[in-house]
Amino acid sequence: MLRGSGFVLRPLRAAEYADADAAREDGQSAKWVNALPQPDGERLVAFLDDQRRNGRLLHLAVADAESDSFQGEIVLFLRTPEAAEIDIGEIAYAISPVARGRGIASAAVRLLSEWAFRHVGVKRLQLSIHPDNVASQRVAEKAGYTYEGTLRSMKLIRGERVDGMVWSLLPDEV
Ligand SMILES: CC(C)(COP(=O)(O)OP(=O)(O)OC[C@H]1O[C@@H](n2cnc3c(N)ncnc32)[C@H](O)[C@@H]1OP(=O)(O)O)[C@@H](O)C(=O)NCCC(=O)NCCS
Numbered sequence: 708m709l710r711g712s713g714f715v716l717r718p719l720r721a722a723e724y725a726d727a728d729a730a731r732e733d734g735q736s737a738k739w740v741n742a743l744p745q746p747d748g749e750r751l752v753a754f755l756d757d758q759r760r761n762g763r764l765l766h767l768a769v770a771d772a773e774s775d776s777f778q779g780e781i782v783l784f785l786r787t788p789e790a791a792e793i794d795i796g797e798i799a800y801a802i803s804p805v806a807r808g809r810g811i812a813s814a815a816v817r818l819l820s821e822w823a824f825r826h827v828g829v830k831r832l833q834l835s836i837h838p839d840n841v842a843s844q845r846v847a848e849k850a851g852y853t854y855e856g857t858l859r860s861m862k863l864i865r866g867e868r869v870d871g872m873v874w875s876l877l878p879d880e881v
Contacts, residue, residue: 709767711818714778714811716767719755721748723768726777730801739840740801741865769802769815778806781815783823794830796823800846807842813849817881820850824878835862835871847874851881 709716719727724747731740745751755766762785769779779802786792798819802812816834823829834852836843847854852874861871 709818709822710772711814713772714815715770715772715775716781716815716819717770719752719766719768719780721752723777724748724751726803727751727768727780727801730779730803733804735804735807735842736801737865739837739843739864740799741863767819769800769806769811777803778811779803779815781812781819783819783827785827785829794828796827796829796832798823798832798834810849812843812846816846816850816852820876821881824881830878832876834874836874837862837864838870838872844872844874850876852876853880 724743728743730736731742743751745754755764758764759766764785765783767781768777769781770776771778779800781798781800784797784799786795786797798816800812800816820832823832834843834847835858836847838857844854853876855873855875857870857872859870860868861873862869
């Protein structure tokens with residue numbers, strides 16, 4: 708478990724499926740992020756655990772430090788060494804509609820970034836953000852990431868290929 712200011716990052720629970728789904732499916736979210744990859748909580752938790760054990764990703768719930776209630780999710784994806792993308796991680800996130808605007812996303816990105824440099828040993832972290840997703844670009848900026856450029860047709864969001872703004876953070880920048 709990672710402790711932030713007013714929140715913690717810890718594994719998602721199966722019972723939080725509806726909350727996680729709601730964070731991705733509201734009107735401000737569904738256009739920027741994909742749906743959950745599994746149809747229910749049990750299968751989602753098993754899938755995420757399998758992905759973690761295979762070194763592909765680390766998925767964490769953002770939970771309130773006092774009540775432990777679900778506030779959002781954050782994911783660290785590890786890029787494939789097979790594509791020579793050695794020691795590169797990518798972070799993605801979605802915050803529950805009611806918890807937005809309190810600085811949670813930027814603090815969670817910062818916390819997970821610091822942890823990934825220190826404990827996973829990644830040498831570069833990146834975010835890829837839809838050019839129209841202004842709130843997420845602000846999160847990147849607030850978390851200390853640097854905008855590098857926009858890659859064409861970079862992401863597949865709900866079946867549509869879209870451009871992605873790439874932001875990065877290096878170990879000596881935290
Ligand atoms: C993007 C998202 C994660 C931000 O979460 P959050 O916890 O509200 O983020 P923070 O509070 O840390 O910061 C949000 C910043 O964006 C700004 N912001 C929010 N909506 C905005 C908008 N429409 N235009 C411009 N800035 C906006 C906020 O004012 C804040 O900046 P400030 O602190 O300088 O005022 C959240 O809105 C969300 O889950 N969106 C849907 C999913 C998503 O887009 N995920 C990212 C995919 S790349």
